[in-house]
Amino acid sequence: MKAAGLGAAGTALGAVTITSAQAQEEWDEQFDVVVAGSGGAAFAGAIGALHGGASVVMLEKAPFIGGTTAKSGGGSWVPNNKWMAAMGHQDDKDTYLRYVARVSFPELYNDHSPTLGMTEHHWAQLNAFWDNAAGVFEKLDETGALPSGVFLSWDGKPAPDYHGHLEENGQILGRQLATMVDGKSGSGADMIDYMSIYAEDNGLDIRTEHRVVKIVRNEDGRVIGVHAETPDGLVRIGAAKGVIFGTGGFTHNPHMRTQFQRNPAMGGCAVPTNEGDLINMSSELGVKLGNLNEAWNQQEILEEVLEFSSVPSGVFFLGGDSAIAVNKHGKRMYDEKYVYPERTRSHHYYDQWTGDYPNLYQVFLFDDGAREFGGYLIPPAGADLPGYVITGDTLEALAENIQARFDSLAERIGTYKLGPDFLANLKDTITRYNGFAETGVDLDFHRGESPIDAYFHAVSVDKGNKNPYISAISETGPYYAILLAPGTLDTKGGPVFDANGQVLDVHDQPIPGFYVAGNAAASPSGKSYLGGGGTLGLGITFGYLAGQHAASQDA
């Protein structure tokens, strides 16, 4: 075999093939199952393997566990779960399939097709998800690995799906679960706390600062272990039954991000270790790659994503009532209360005549009334303003200061000019929007009309508006603006896997011993987010199934 060269970072990601005879001498340590990564999908894999009686080691690249899960809201989208049923919300498989097909693969959706237009593979995977998701979460709950319950909103209601206003959505509530902490919805950090404590109590060996750099296979093509870089040098760890990758996506690999993705993205919420290592290691293993063009999209604050790439937190919501988002031409682009993944798609709109993305950088504008109303991204009245908040006593001054901010960033983003029509259009936009405030109806973008809009946005102050999410923008300043850029929670493409979590080769055959789950994998959800926890619902379900399948293999 060719010896892999050293990458720019000095890390030679790749694969190694050894003979059975060599394998006798290879390992520093050996376990039944090796799990790479330590987010929700990885822990589900570890726990699934532990439940199957396997010895398991977890290798995490970072100095701490939890991955992007620990930064997340911790929701899990689980259709047909017992907790929603207990609240009186019935689920239905046909309705589920119609919804997931429609939103995951809109250009392929076909109501005349037995697979609803999906490939046989996606049909099988999304059926497997329905068939197994609830059982996995119930098992995790019963064993104490992860106590679940229906995620409840600020006003105590179960969640609708993210595309709940579409005809193909069944208006079903309660698919979003949360980790329950003392009877209340917890966060992603709580999820990792529970799963890690349970897993360690049940024998999981967790190693941080262990970056898997090589996948080791034998002469039959079976994956039998890994090499990991550690502060103390390389360790060689055998996996008698399988290796499960729950190592996240490639948000922080600029090459993959720009050359694979559908949408322009400048970084994202994923932990900085999510650099596409698995895709690079898999490049020698005949792996079938899928869904490389998609991500769990999210908006970011421009200055933050330029500074960090891995941002502290993304722009999940746009708070405030007297607040709008406009593009470089001063025009609104969407329902500002709609879900983050869909808002983010607006950045990708490409103007073929100008040859650029007029929505690439956006201006989120609000006034003092919005600060009184509050909400995500809105500094409360009286609070100090973060440096990324641009101010102006008039719209003219605000526009000037926005341009000055872009100018100050020119070394990073190049010369970027608001359109010459920005101010005039902005004034027209505000006039029209203020008219919507009077009627309560957003004729352009349906603000507040999707079930998810109200679900995610508290009405903190009753101002007597017909639509509590649309309040007129003040005719006098001060005005505030925050610049928004496109990003991800993480990407969702990588090796294609089957219902057992096994990685498929380019001939659609499973590669023995090789498993993947979560954002490291080709998500069967295509371009959709499904609902809150669409990430972890899929990741934990297929992660657990992978762990179970690996544990059931002959050592």
Add this chain to the structure above:
Amino acid sequence: MKAAGLGAAGTALGAVTITSAQAQEEWDEQFDVVVAGSGGAAFAGAIGALHGGASVVMLEKAPFIGGTTAKSGGGSWVPNNKWMAAMGHQDDKDTYLRYVARVSFPELYNDHSPTLGMTEHHWAQLNAFWDNAAGVFEKLDETGALPSGVFLSWDGKPAPDYHGHLEENGQILGRQLATMVDGKSGSGADMIDYMSIYAEDNGLDIRTEHRVVKIVRNEDGRVIGVHAETPDGLVRIGAAKGVIFGTGGFTHNPHMRTQFQRNPAMGGCAVPTNEGDLINMSSELGVKLGNLNEAWNQQEILEEVLEFSSVPSGVFFLGGDSAIAVNKHGKRMYDEKYVYPERTRSHHYYDQWTGDYPNLYQVFLFDDGAREFGGYLIPPAGADLPGYVITGDTLEALAENIQARFDSLAERIGTYKLGPDFLANLKDTITRYNGFAETGVDLDFHRGESPIDAYFHAVSVDKGNKNPYISAISETGPYYAILLAPGTLDTKGGPVFDANGQVLDVHDQPIPGFYVAGNAAASPSGKSYLGGGGTLGLGITFGYLAGQHAASQDA
């Protein structure tokens, strides 16, 4: 090594590693250089290798040579070529670099960056293209392999670039070359005729019905040959100096097309053999993949692309003067005279609220006046109408018949309904458009204003319109409609390569003996089309360089 499984088609695409000792016994035949594919890039590779003194065999999967090149217009975009200079059109490297950076990577373009925002890799590749392209075409011309000259339009003018109206374009004319046949611009078929005759005269051995299915490498990782499937069984062919892939993209691989591409595409003009074989074979070789999200976009006639996937010809131009293209809501989307790759991007516009692509299927509408004017896709006055032309004596009837056509296709595309606002909006659209006909100025989409618009569209009849490309649509029928769908000429992603045409591994190191060119490769042109022949200009230049580099290796 793992034995690759059989794919659905019974073809086990992949790689084989053998030892030097085994290699002594391996080959049925041996050449210095093996070229896979037989389009422009492949022939350039073969000729480059022949010029370097190598023995060369060409293996073509199809029963005939030429690939997609033979179906194409045969233009080649070659900056700074001597033929444009002879016509008095000077080129300039800085202008060239600014243009290619701006249009190839618009979201990365940065006028404050030493690489204009591009990666170092793309900077190097696009510099190498400038440095070598003209020399390669001059060499091919001088040797008689491919006689070139400036491509001239219907009115005898040299071509502007496809984004000639952008500020970063230098208004430079004549970069598009054509194969010269008896002093006139020839086609892609003429290009293949010239190159194949020249190459065979100079010793090239051409084999059709030879599908390369395995890349063979030795224990040092050097590519040393291939296995090819033929009607007479598998043949093993050694390549002492290198293997060059000019095998086209993955337009006809539905998995890759939907899971990798930025834009939805239903098929395209590429020959049906372009199924992404190289990406599947490369999956075991540690190859770095790039530009997977992009294609040379093109519109197709909906019924044709549903029937053939590989369409006879795409919708390069929208002819006629009293003619517009509208979406399912009866609204125009673009300058109908603008270039095909950019028009096609309109299909990708995604409406986040409805969760679908309102421009996915488009209606190209025209009247008898347009038939008098003529042009691409327009049946001349009096001619029989192809089955894909929908007619109606009134706009109402036309809309009904369009819906009936969609209904007739429901098994293939699912239930597809024109918006309830279609007819009303269409009437408003026509009224507004007819106003533009009076003034000659398209206030919405700049019809006819890009230099490329007039270049590609003859004015066949002088109707005295202020803008010859905008004529009012008749107030009385009959009306005609053709349904447009998104597609490609071919995709433009695959293995990343260096200035020698060598495939890079995931550590950015060249893989010895392994070369790629044309649409099989990760195009350094990113998302842009540059200008007419953007495909073949890059493919032939880097193909020839690959052939030269391979020939210069030690056997």
